[in-house]
Amino acid sequence: MFVTLICTVFIFILSFIYFRGKYNQYYWKKRGVAFYNKHITGGPYWQYVVEDRPMFEILKDVYDEHKNDPAVGLGSFFDNTLFVKDPVNIQHISQLDFNSFYHRGTPINEDDILANNVLWLNGPKWKIIRQKMTPLFTTAKLKNMYYIVDKSAQDFVEFLKQNPDRLKGDAFDTLTHFCSAAISAAVFGIGTKSTFDSSIRKRIRVALMPTLSLNLKFAVGGVCDVLYHALGLKMFGDHEDFFVDTIKQVIKQREKDNVKRHDFVDLCVKLQKEGTMQDQDTGVKVEPTDEVLAAQAFFFFLAGVEPTAAAMFGTMLELGRNPEMLKRVHEEVDAVFEKYNGQLTYESIYEVEYLYKVFSEALRVHTPIGFLTRQCMANTTLPVGNIPIEKGVKILTPVFDLHHDAKYFPNPEVFDPDRFSREGEVSDLNYVPFGKGNRYCIGARYARVQIMSGLMHFLRNYSLNTYVGKGGVQYSKESNQVRIKNVKIEFIPRN
Numbered sequence: 001m002f003v004t005l006i007c008t009v010f011i012f013i014l015s016f017i018y019f020r021g022k023y024n025q026y027y028w029k030k031r032g033v034a035f036y037n038k039h040i041t042g043g044p045y046w047q048y049v050v051e052d053r054p055m056f057e058i059l060k061d062v063y064d065e066h067k068n069d070p071a072v073g074l075g076s077f078f079d080n081t082l083f084v085k086d087p088v089n090i091q092h093i094s095q096l097d098f099n100s101f102y103h104r105g106t107p108i109n110e111d112d113i114l115a116n117n118v119l120w121l122n123g124p125k126w127k128i129i130r131q132k133m134t135p136l137f138t139t140a141k142l143k144n145m146y147y148i149v150d151k152s153a154q155d156f157v158e159f160l161k162q163n164p165d166r167l168k169g170d171a172f173d174t175l176t177h178f179c180s181a182a183i184s185a186a187v188f189g190i191g192t193k194s195t196f197d198s199s200i201r202k203r204i205r206v207a208l209m210p211t212l213s214l215n216l217k218f219a220v221g222g223v224c225d226v227l228y229h230a231l232g233l234k235m236f237g238d239h240e241d242f243f244v245d246t247i248k249q250v251i252k253q254r255e256k257d258n259v260k261r262h263d264f265v266d267l268c269v270k271l272q273k274e275g276t277m278q279d280q281d282t283g284v285k286v287e288p289t290d291e292v293l294a295a296q297a298f299f300f301f302l303a304g305v306e307p308t309a310a311a312m313f314g315t316m317l318e319l320g321r322n323p324e325m326l327k328r329v330h331e332e333v334d335a336v337f338e339k340y341n342g343q344l345t346y347e348s349i350y351e352v353e354y355l356y357k358v359f360s361e362a363l364r365v366h367t368p369i370g371f372l373t374r375q376c377m378a379n380t381t382l383p384v385g386n387i388p389i390e391k392g393v394k395i396l397t398p399v400f401d402l403h404h405d406a407k408y409f410p411n412p413e414v415f416d417p418d419r420f421s422r423e424g425e426v427s428d429l430n431y432v433p434f435g436k437g438n439r440y441c442i443g444a445r446y447a448r449v450q451i452m453s454g455l456m457h458f459l460r461n462y463s464l465n466t467y468v469g470k471g472g473v474q475y476s477k478e479s480n481q482v483r484i485k486n487v488k489i490e491f492i493p494r495n
């Protein structure tokens with residue numbers, strides 16, 4: 001009896017996998033779209049679960065195997081999934097046809113407090129929160145906030161001085177310390193202590209460690225919304241209480257102190273004073289509760305720390321193996337410090353043009369976020385290839401692959417900051433480290449200020465040497481991120 005049941009279930013599952021795979025092939029063939037035949041049912045998400053490789057690298061195989069196809073259908077258990085390669089189609093998705101593609105494609109369970117953030121929300125709720133968070137990143141705000149960013153950058157140099165073991169240690173880890181200290185300061189404000197000693201920062205670092213359970217939830221969310229909802233999965237349930245309590249306390253304290261610090265907490269106090277937030281078009285309302293604000297704070301860390309650390313790591317990696325470039329940026333940075341009497345200002349960040357080109361080229365070659373996701377919310381058609389897209393279809397679009405495609409960037413593997421000086425070589429169709437369109441990275445301008453400030457203070461005091469492991473740069477298993485694993489960067493004090 002029991003054996004029969006097991007056999008029946010087993011046969012049922014096998015048939016489902018077989019027929020679903022056949023259906024995937026049929027579905028995309030009928031629409032005149034190429035199909036990735038390697039795992040016709042599970043697709044790249046399945047490969048990600050069973051193989052020890054980052055997701056972006058699996059997608060790069062798909063990209064390279066389908067050189068001339070504008071899009072490639074992917075295996076999936078439930079939602080039809082399309083990998084869209086053509087830059088014009090990508091622009092259509094991220095910008096021109098926003099009404100069909102406003103959804104990030106990440107399923108959220110209502111009671112998953114921290115999941116209600118600007119990165120994962122969709123529709124009117126996303127619009128409200130995005131509008132309310134945007135003022136934090138205007139030029140005027142960033143200028144007022146610069147003193148916070150500068151303190152973190154100075155603390156970074158001081159931290160290296162106090163911890164000489166860090167000079168030959170894990171540079172990515174050290175940079176993650178700096179980036180979490182900087183973002184922690186921008187969110188929660190600063191005191192007189194080093195931003196590196198913040199207990200909040202230390203707790204957050206633990207919360208952001210990738211774990212097996214997080215990877216599994218990511219895979220379930222990618223593969224099957226229905227299952228994700230049915231299981232009531234909470235992405236960051238373990239950290240909810242800590243984050244909500246922290247924000248609650250900090251807001252209360254700030255109200256009591258009644259001072260302006262130009263950080264995120266200032267914005268929280270203002271939003272709570274103003275009360276209910278409403279979307280004009282739909283009438284949808286959101287209360288600026290501690291929970292809602294905690295979710296945004298948490299996601300500034302989640303969306304901000306690793307990519308900024310990766311961008312700095314990529315920049316340092318290249319400076320440490322290109323001595324002429326390193327010399328040139330040292331001279332440039334020294335000159336700016338001299339001009340400003342040893343004290344950086346917001347304006348001075350924009351005066352290191354060559355360093356900015358090196359950083360921009362590092363964002364191309366060492367793209368921190370490998371690919372982006374969307375979900376179609378209304379039937380539509382992609383222009384290149386005339387591809388019909390039905391409501392519900394999940395979309396993946398490459399970032400890394402565009403940046404490494406010789407069609408768009410001649411000699412893509414050559415690190416060449418002067419690409420950014422040559423007319424027409426870099427186009428915002430193909431160079432998309434921060435995404436594109438309405439859901440463009442909200443922190444992009446802040447990231448520039450934080451990273452340039454950090455690099456300038458660092459370069460004033462340190463030089464670099466890079467050691468790349470055998471076989472060139474390799475990457476560790478990550479879902480959306482591009483994380484380099486076999487490169488050592490040594491920091492050398494300048495005298």
Ligand code: HEM
Nearest residue numbers: 119300303304307308311369434435436439441442443447
């Ligand atoms: C070099 C550093 C960074 C890189 C490369 C980066 C990259 C990206 C990318 C590719 C996206 C997706 C855009 C899209 O889907 O079209 C994104 C979105 C986002 N980023 Fe960043 N990011 C960086 C730094 C930051 C920082 C410092 C913060 C926070 C302070 C931040 C907060 C966000 C948020 C909240 C979103 C979601 C926006 C939305 O969906 O409306 N990012 N970022």
Ligand SMILES: *[C@@H]1O[C@H](CO)[C@@H](O)[C@H](O)[C@H]1NC(C)=O
Nearest residue numbers: 154157158161342460461495
């Ligand atoms: C960094 O270098 C500058 C210039 O040499 C020096 O004035 C400053 O004290 C150094 N910073 C630290 C923390 O040592």
Ligand SMILES: *[C@@H]1O[C@H](CO)[C@@H](O)[C@H](O)[C@H]1NC(C)=O
Nearest residue numbers: 377378379380388389390391
């Ligand atoms: C979307 O397209 C599908 C199939 O092409 C069709 O069955 C469905 O009715 C359409 N939905 C809407 C809202 O037009």
